[in-house]
Amino acid sequence: MGIGNDRVSMLLKGERVDMVPVFPLGIRAFAALGVGYTMGEAYSDGEKSCRAELWAQEQYGFDGFPNFAYGPFGAWEFGGEIKFPEGEFQQAPMAVRYPVISEEDVWTLRVPDDISTAGAIPIGMAHSLTAAAAGATVMTPNAGVFTTAGNLCSVQKLARWMIKKPSLAHRMLELSRDFLIGMVQLWVDTFGKDILMYNAEPSAANQVISARHFEEFVLPYSIEVHSAALRMGIKHIMTHICGDQNLNLDHWTKIPMGDPGLLTFGHEVDLHTAIEKLGESSVIMGNVEPSLIQNGHPNDLYDACRAAIKAGKGAPRGFVLMSGCGFPPKTPPYNFFTMVKAARELGKL
Amino acid sequence: MASDEKKAEILKGLHDSVVEYEEEKTVEVANEAVAEGLDAFEAIMGGLAKGMETVGDLYVRQEYFVPELLLCADALYAGLEVLKPHLKAESHAEPRKIILGVVEGDIHDIGKNLVKVMFDAAGWQVFDLGADVKIERFAEEQKKCGAQVVGLSALMTTSMLAIPRIIKTLRDSDSTVRVLVGGAPLNPDIAASYGADGYADNAGEAVEQAMKMLQQA
Numbered sequence: 346m347g348i349g350n351d352r353v354s355m356l357l358k359g360e361r362v363d364m365v366p367v368f369p370l371g372i373r374a375f376a377a378l379g380v381g382y383t384m385g386e387a388y389s390d391g392e393k394s395c396r397a398e399l400w401a402q403e404q405y406g407f408d409g410f411p412n413f414a415y416g417p418f419g420a421w422e423f424g425g426e427i428k429f430p431e432g433e434f435q436q437a438p439m440a441v442r443y444p445v446i447s448e449e450d451v452w453t454l455r456v457p458d459d460i461s462t463a464g465a466i467p468i469g470m471a472h473s474l475t476a477a478a479a480g481a482t483v484m485t486p487n488a489g490v491f492t493t494a495g496n497l498c499s500v501q502k503l504a505r506w507m508i509k510k511p512s513l514a515h516r517m518l519e520l521s522r523d524f525l526i527g528m529v530q531l532w533v534d535t536f537g538k539d540i541l542m543y544n545a546e547p548s549a550a551n552q553v554i555s556a557r558h559f560e561e562f563v564l565p566y567s568i569e570v571h572s573a574a575l576r577m578g579i580k581h582i583m584t585h586i587c588g589d590q591n592l593n594l595d596h597w598t599k600i601p602m603g604d605p606g607l608l609t610f611g612h613e614v615d616l617h618t619a620i621e622k623l624g625e626s627s628v629i630m631g632n633v634e635p636s637l638i639q640n641g642h643p644n645d646l647y648d649a650c651r652a653a654i655k656a657g658k659g660a661p662r663g664f665v666l667m668s669g670c671g672f673p674p675k676t677p678p679y680n681f682f683t684m685v686k687a688a689r690e691l692g693k694l
Numbered sequence: 695m696a697s698d699e700k701k702a703e704i705l706k707g708l709h710d711s712v713v714e715y716e717e718e719k720t721v722e723v724a725n726e727a728v729a730e731g732l733d734a735f736e737a738i739m740g741g742l743a744k745g746m747e748t749v750g751d752l753y754v755r756q757e758y759f760v761p762e763l764l765l766c767a768d769a770l771y772a773g774l775e776v777l778k779p780h781l782k783a784e785s786h787a788e789p790r791k792i793i794l795g796v797v798e799g800d801i802h803d804i805g806k807n808l809v810k811v812m813f814d815a816a817g818w819q820v821f822d823l824g825a826d827v828k829i830e831r832f833a834e835e836q837k838k839c840g841a842q843v844v845g846l847s848a849l850m851t852t853s854m855l856a857i858p859r860i861i862k863t864l865r866d867s868d869s870t871v872r873v874l875v876g877g878a879p880l881n882p883d884i885a886a887s888y889g890a891d892g893y894a895d896n897a898g899e900a901v902e903q904a905m906k907m908l909q910q911a
């Protein structure tokens with residue numbers, strides 16, 4: 346067990362790599378469909394989900410490691426309800442009942458007594474056990490403290506409370522922080538400290554909140570969760586800075602990411618800016634637009650990969666070609682191959 | 695009857711209290727508008743809706759974000775609740791109707807909710823179907839309420855594939871219905887290729903586009 350031997354793991358260990366690695370973020374649904382599993386199984390069956398990712402890795406020859414994360418993480422774990430994707434147009438679980446409905450609920454909600462049995466945690470654990478058995482780098486499930494808080498009561502309720510009733514918003518964030526620290530501890534207890542913590546913060550995007558609110562409601566809690574993980578001995582934190590976070594970038598520089606961290610960006614953030622602000626301390630990953638990956642002509646996609654590789658190649662701690670957000674499950678296989686091909690042909694180091 | 699000066703003061707009060715998301719103040723000024731005999735339609739359009747327009751601009755300029763917008767919307771709705779019962783019969787006549795929903799498989803509903811606010815502010819009757827709406831439901835609801843426009847929101851490349859299917863069921867059921875689409879992965883070209891009548895980049899533009907579509911109809 347430990348950090349694996351793929352090119353992304355090599356960058357984490359400070360080793361030289363021969364080419365820009367490709368690491369499609371959250372490929373489990375695409376991978377599951379590719380081996381004949383259902384979209385639902387990509388989220389509801391940890392072992393199948395991880396196995397499909399490993400098989401896809403073998404088939405397409407990409408780098409990185411399996412990851413089990415999904416947008417509405419936290420809702421089910423705290424006693425709400427989620428629905429797994431089943432229909433033709435779904436790609437991820439969705440919250441159908443939040444654990445917090447009323448203001449009173451905020452004060453009665455508790456972090457689950459036994460995190461190991463809460464919601465999707467056993468599924469995530471089965472996923473990580475499968476990864477570990479295959480010698481791949483293990484990563485915790487999703488741990489974005491603000492996004493998790495939003496998933497407990499709905500982002501819109503959290504947003505209103507941030508202005509009108511900040512004590513309720515802070516309470517949601519404290520609960521989310523304590524839960525996430527407990528979950529990371531569970532992973533360290535099970536797999537040791539040579540694992541990665543994963544964080545994704547879609548709900549903290551500037552499409553949703555301001556940098557001022559990021560500073561008050563995201564920054565301090567993220568520092569606490571990341572610092573706790575690093576104190577447990579984790580060396581690298583992978584963080585998906587989802588969506589348009591241009592106004593938040595200076596705040597992200599204040600959050601410890603390990604040495605180096607792994608930071609992934611959406612297409613809304615310019616890679617040059619990301620490297621300038623965060624490239625000295627983290628490997629930078631990104632940022633091909635998901636809709637181009639799914640719907641674009643292979644030539645246009647190849648060009649977009651060329652632009653990303655050109656912008657990222659010189660990043661001081663390394664660059665990884667990645668989708669700007671969750672890899673679109675309905676991507677034509679040739680388009681994914683195009684990304685791998687672009688890295689092979691244009692990303693030689 | 696309020697003097698011109700008083701009227702201007704009330705309209706400004708409604709505008710400002712929406713922009714500053716002061717719900718109680720909005721109710722207070724709306725009550726004052728009623729007490730002063732101001733035309734309710736004018737108070738809504740020249741005060742509350744104007745305020746929401748300013749809010750939309752502040753959002754586009756990244757001075758306001760979703761939390762501020764939601765609270766402005768709360769103030770708007772509180773004001774509407776006071777003023778709507780005082781609308782005269784002729785301003786009630788034939789409100790424009792729109793059905794809004796986030797398509798099947800997609801839970802991203804923040805954008806759709808902001809679009810709804812703008813239509814409410816502009817005096818449309820909005821039938822909000824929520825998020826993760828099954829394909830057939832749009833046509834079923836359109837048949838029931840006779841909305842002239844159906845607005846579809848999709849935030850993911852997977853879920854946006856439901857749009858052409860929804861448009862087909864809508865056209866099969868009523869060839870005159872107009873379809874407006876929006877959401878991050880869409881653009882005017884994709885919208886046109888799906889057979890939509892219009893695309894809007896943001897909530898403010900959505901109302902403009904819908905008005906345009908009706909004029910062309």
Ligand code: B1M
Binds near residue numbers: 417846852874
């Ligand atoms: C009818 O006419 C009209 C006209 C105009 C219309 C319109 C309709 N609808 C919208 N508009 C327009 O007007 C609005 C106001 O100006 C605007 O609406 P928007 O919705 O664009 O803007 C809102 C005001 C603010 N924007 C938002 O609320 C979306 C922000 C981002 C960061 C985002 C968020 C917050 C969330 N997410 Co998610 N999320 C992202 C988003 C990034 C992005 N680039 O959009 C996006 C949409 N998410 C993505 C993904 C992948 C996912 N998310 C997921 C979950 C979530 C959260 C729950 C955490 C949260 C949503 C909370 C909620 N209740 O809505 C998952 C899906 C859940 C599901 N089943 O639906 C999950 C699949 C992740 C996972 N693997 O679990 C990406 C989709 C990629 C793709 N192209 O397919 C994504 C684009 C991020 C990225 N950088 O690529 C305009 O688009």
